[in-house]
Amino acid sequence: MRLMKYCPRCDIYTLEDRCPKCGGKTVSAHPPKFSPEDKYGEYRRKAKLRDMHDRNNS
Numbered sequence: 610m611r612l613m614k615y616c617p618r619c620d621i622y623t624l625e626d627r628c629p630k631c632g633g634k635t636v637s638a639h640p641p642k643f644s645p646e647d648k649y650g651e652y653r654r655k656a657k658l659r660d661m662h663d664r665n666n667s
Contacts, residue, residue, distance in 0.1 A: 613638040 614635035615621075616628035628635055 611624050613622050614624065614626070615638040616623065616631065616633055616635050618633045619628055619630045621628065621630060622638055623629055623635060626635060627633065
């Protein structure tokens with residue numbers, strides 16, 4: 610079973626590893642499983658903030 614993937618650059622969904630429109634890499638369109646004992650939540654939140662900061666400054 611193949612899962613949907615998302616191209617953040619083009620804002621489209623696909624089943625491919627590469628975006629058919631721009632050729633960029635796609636990411637999983639599904640959120641990670643929820644766990645009350647989230648071991649990596651702190652790191653994920655820091656990475657998200659860093660990505661948002663990078664997009665705003667570019």
